[in-house]
Amino acid sequence: xxxxxxxxxxxxxxxxxxxxxxxxxxxxxxxxxxxxxxxxxxxxxxxxxxxxxxxxxxxxxxxxxxxxxxxxxxxxxxxxxxxxxxxxxxxxxxxxxxxxxxxxxxxxxxxxxxxxxxxxxxxxxxxxxxxxxxxxxxxxxxxxxxxxxxxxxxxxxxxxxxxxxxxxxxxxxxxxxxxxxxxxxxxxxxxxxxxxxxxxxxxxxxxxx
Amino acid sequence: xxxxxxxxxxxxxxxxxxxxxxxxxxxxxxxxxxxxxxxxxxxxxxxxxxxxxxxxxxxxxxxxxxxxxxxxxxxxxxxxxxxxxxxxxxxxxxxxxxxxxxxxxxxxxxxxxxxxxxxxxxxxxxxxxxxxxxxxxxxxxxxxxxxxxxxxxxxxxxxxxxxxxxxxxxxxxxxxxxxxxxxxxxxxxxxxxxxxxxxxxxxxxxxxxxxxxxxxxxxxxxxxxxxxxxxxxxxxxxxxxxxxxxxxxxxxxxxxxxxxxxxxxxxxxxxxxxxxxxxxxxxxxxxxxxxxxxxxxxxxxxxxxxxxxxxxxxxxxxxxxxxxxxxxxxxxxxxxxxxxxxxxxxxxxxxxxxxxxxxxxxxxxxxxxxxxxxxxxxxxxxxxxxxxxxxxxxxxxxxxxxxxxxxxxxxxxxxxxxxxxxxxxxxxxxxxxxxxxxxxxxxxxxxxxxxxxxxxxxxxxxxxxxxxxxxxxxxxxxxxxxxxxxxxxxxxxxxxxxxxxxxxxxxxxxxxxxxxxxxxxxxxxxxxxxxxxxxxxxxxxxxxxxxxxxxxxxxxxxxxxxxxxxxxxxxxxxxxxxxxxxxxxxxxxxxxxxxxxxxxxxxxxxxxxxxxxxxxxxxxxx
Numbered sequence: 001x002x003x004x005x006x007x008x009x010x011x012x013x014x015x016x017x018x019x020x021x022x023x024x025x026x027x028x029x030x031x032x033x034x035x036x037x038x039x040x041x042x043x044x045x046x047x048x049x050x051x052x053x054x055x056x057x058x059x060x061x062x063x064x065x066x067x068x069x070x071x072x073x074x075x076x077x078x079x080x081x082x083x084x085x086x087x088x089x090x091x092x093x094x095x096x097x098x099x100x101x102x103x104x105x106x107x108x109x110x111x112x113x114x115x116x117x118x119x120x121x122x123x124x125x126x127x128x129x130x131x132x133x134x135x136x137x138x139x140x141x142x143x144x145x146x147x148x149x150x151x152x153x154x155x156x157x158x159x160x161x162x163x164x165x166x167x168x169x170x171x172x173x174x175x176x177x178x179x180x181x182x183x184x185x186x187x188x189x190x191x192x193x194x195x196x197x198x199x200x201x202x203x204x205x206x207x208x209x
Numbered sequence: 210x211x212x213x214x215x216x217x218x219x220x221x222x223x224x225x226x227x228x229x230x231x232x233x234x235x236x237x238x239x240x241x242x243x244x245x246x247x248x249x250x251x252x253x254x255x256x257x258x259x260x261x262x263x264x265x266x267x268x269x270x271x272x273x274x275x276x277x278x279x280x281x282x283x284x285x286x287x288x289x290x291x292x293x294x295x296x297x298x299x300x301x302x303x304x305x306x307x308x309x310x311x312x313x314x315x316x317x318x319x320x321x322x323x324x325x326x327x328x329x330x331x332x333x334x335x336x337x338x339x340x341x342x343x344x345x346x347x348x349x350x351x352x353x354x355x356x357x358x359x360x361x362x363x364x365x366x367x368x369x370x371x372x373x374x375x376x377x378x379x380x381x382x383x384x385x386x387x388x389x390x391x392x393x394x395x396x397x398x399x400x401x402x403x404x405x406x407x408x409x410x411x412x413x414x415x416x417x418x419x420x421x422x423x424x425x426x427x428x429x430x431x432x433x434x435x436x437x438x439x440x441x442x443x444x445x446x447x448x449x450x451x452x453x454x455x456x457x458x459x460x461x462x463x464x465x466x467x468x469x470x471x472x473x474x475x476x477x478x479x480x481x482x483x484x485x486x487x488x489x490x491x492x493x494x495x496x497x498x499x500x501x502x503x504x505x506x507x508x509x510x511x512x513x514x515x516x517x518x519x520x521x522x523x524x525x526x527x528x529x530x531x532x533x534x535x536x537x538x539x540x541x542x543x544x545x546x547x548x549x550x551x552x553x554x555x556x557x558x559x560x561x562x563x564x565x566x567x568x569x570x571x572x573x574x575x576x577x578x579x580x581x582x583x584x585x586x587x588x589x590x591x592x593x594x595x596x597x598x599x600x601x602x603x604x605x606x607x608x609x610x611x612x613x614x615x616x617x618x619x620x621x622x623x624x625x626x627x628x629x630x631x632x633x634x635x636x637x638x639x640x641x642x643x644x645x646x647x648x649x650x651x652x653x654x655x656x657x658x659x660x661x662x663x664x665x666x667x668x669x670x671x672x673x674x675x676x677x678x679x680x681x682x683x684x685x686x687x688x689x690x691x692x693x694x695x696x697x698x699x700x701x702x703x704x705x706x707x708x709x710x711x712x713x714x715x716x717x718x719x720x721x722x723x724x725x726x727x728x729x730x731x732x733x734x735x736x737x738x739x740x741x742x743x744x745x746x747x748x749x750x751x752x753x754x755x756x757x758x759x760x761x762x763x764x765x766x767x768x769x770x771x772x773x774x775x776x777x778x779x780x781x782x783x784x785x786x787x788x789x790x791x792x793x794x795x796x797x798x799x800x801x802x803x804x805x806x807x808x809x810x811x812x813x814x815x816x817x818x819x820x821x822x823x824x825x826x827x828x829x830x831x
């Protein structure tokens with residue numbers, strides 16, 4: 001038992017392999033690039049909005065379609081059902097996310113230079129947690145928007161949960177949410193962290209033995 | 210049903226028609242070309258878009274109408290000289306000020322702005338024959354942006370709106386000569402000595418399109434008719450026909466139609482412009498006026514047969530076709546010969562000091578097109594199309610150069626003729642007045658429709674017919690009943706412009722605009738009440754306005770929407786008020802609160818599911 005722990009510790013203390021470091025570097029670049037790209041698109045399509053109304057969520061802002069006009073339009077439409085106006089200022093995440101990604105990028109870069117397997121595990125696990133938390137928080141925000149409807153609204157509709165991924169019909173609209181390039185970059189970062197990890201520990205068993 | 214069945218049914222119908230046709234007197238053409246197979250050529254499916262815009266004048270309705278080609282569907286009305294409650298035109302202070310003291314105009318000849326002899330898609334100019342005005346429609350938003358006039362020293366702005374190659378000027382000529390300056394009395398019995406006509410250059414600001422009267426050229430009291438501007442070799446020149454060169458003043462039907470010829474004006478507008486710069490003009494009613502007898506080189510006359518109407522320069526700028534409506538020919542003049550004749554002073558006399566160019570020296574030929582020729586349009590492929598009013602037809606013929614055999618028998622250059630229903634006036638081919646016509650469709654604008662449609666009582670609509678001119682033979686495709694009364698039209702390729710669909714908030718510089726409920730409100734000073742109002746789905750803010758009887762009420766209403774097609778209207782019950790506000794626009798309504806009472810105001814332009822609830826009250830206290 002003890003030998004196992006020792007061997008595990010030894011494995012975790014191993015420095016990263018050179019290809020592993022390169023993979024990680026690519027991952028960090030993708031992470032930073034991803035932070036500047038849209039993460040998620042929410043779009044609404046109806047017969048009278050054939051071209052669709054879109055909101056693109058970035059790590060740091062909401063970009064509405066039609067030169068920003070779609071946000072005002074969505075809010076105008078939402079007032080009929082008593083949904084509170086969607087405002088960028090309400091998204092605390094957008095203040096935290098760029099900072100968090102910066103931290104991940106810095107830890108990633110440190111691992112590229114002086115990294116050990118341990119730091120990769122930390123990076124991967126905490127990023128996984130961070131990703132899951134962000135997605136959860138995003139879902140909760142959607143839930144809140146769809147459920148905190150004003151009782152004085154002109155139109156009463158059953159509180160609803162906008163889909164996080166996929167499509168659904170809400171009144172005359174088909175609402176679709178799909179991940180965009182930013183999210184794929186984040187995912188690629190995680191994959192590259194794993195790849196770097198795998199590259200750095202493969203063959204380790206033989207050595208240990 | 211299969212195609213074959215259609216064909217069988219179609220030919221059965223054709224046989225039935227042929228059978229009944231036997232009962233009609235010879236020449237009867239009640240039913241024409243009952244061939245459904247051409248329908249697909251003008252069919253534009255629901256949701257599909259037309260290839261061209263057709264901007265046609267609405268005559269004494271005072272408006273310009275927009276249809277699509279080839280569908281001929283009426284798409285929009287652009288109010289110009291008459292109020293139009295549908296868009297609130299003529300109710301808000303801005304458009305009221307633009308219309309001035311008139312509530313109608315007589316729109317005849319729309320002209321698209323040009324750059325380098327081609328449509329640039331910026332503006333559409335239209336004339337008002339009745340009140341001597343000219344208007345500019347901005348094709349960015351399809352709105353009338355300026356009405357200039359009444360133009361000084363010009364009466365009956367019919368010979369307009371002819372745009373020069375780079376929209377330097379819109380050229381205008383007087384139809385009805387009057388004593389000048391306007392406002393002066395003279396006995397019409399002294400018509401020849403006291404009355405005058407005028408040709409005007411309306412200068413167009415190249416950036417803003419803002420029009421102003423640049424210069425005028427005084428003419429004898431002929432009745433100036435249609436015109437066109439030159440290009441290529443005839444660049445810098447313009448041409449008008451006239452009737453009544455007899456200078457008669459009553460019973461013109463007879464007194465002005467005795468002469469075999471009337472005069473066309475050959476105007477060197479660049480020379481006119483230069484003469485004004487050189488100080489050779491005298492001011493009349495605030496406008497520099499050139500007396501062409503004293504400033505040679507600006508104006509020449511050219512005799513054309515008989516009671517001419519249209520005079521149209523071809524896309525090359527060399528050939529000028531003038532049609533005498535009382536003679537069955539179209540006269541083709543060669544501008545190169547005109548220039549030579551001017552240079553060598555080949556004149557056949559003069560009228561009031563204006564040289565008359567020798568007709569025989571400049572005529573290329575008289576084309577026997579048919580009865581009652583009026584206007585000629587060009588397809589850019591060497592063909593001309595002349596409308597025949599009396600004959601109710603369009604004749605297609607070849608432009609020069611002609612070979613010897615053709616010259617010998619000009620009948621041989623008349624290639625095709627197609628009947629129209631009925632009595633065609635103007636006809637239009639896209640870009641005929643430019644260097645590069647579109648040459649695909651021709652629209653015949655007929656003066657009568659005489660029962661080709663379900664009856665609508667004594668006031669029958671005008672018919673407009675779409676003719677395919679892409680092939681050797683002209684082919685009738687479709688007919689539509691256009692708003693009264695189409696005279697001339699312009700055809701513009703749909704993709705030549707990209708109109709805006711909302712007024713961007715950033716561009717709204719109206720000092721009375723309010724964009725937020727918190728800025729809206731009512732202020733009073735003395736008996737003047739000023740309201741700054743927001744219109745948004747589905748409310749007016751404020752929705753209660755309290756005033757006292759006799760108060761002067763001004764409402765500035767801003768439509769804060771920035772969404773396509775989200776238009777609001779402000780109609781006030783029993784106050785003759787309906788302003789319609791496009792997204793991002795601010796408009797001002799002004800009225801005096803009259804009878805005490807409570808009057809609802811409401812949104813007149815359907816906006817949303819809760820449009821009906823978009824209302825408020827104007828409470829007028831005794």
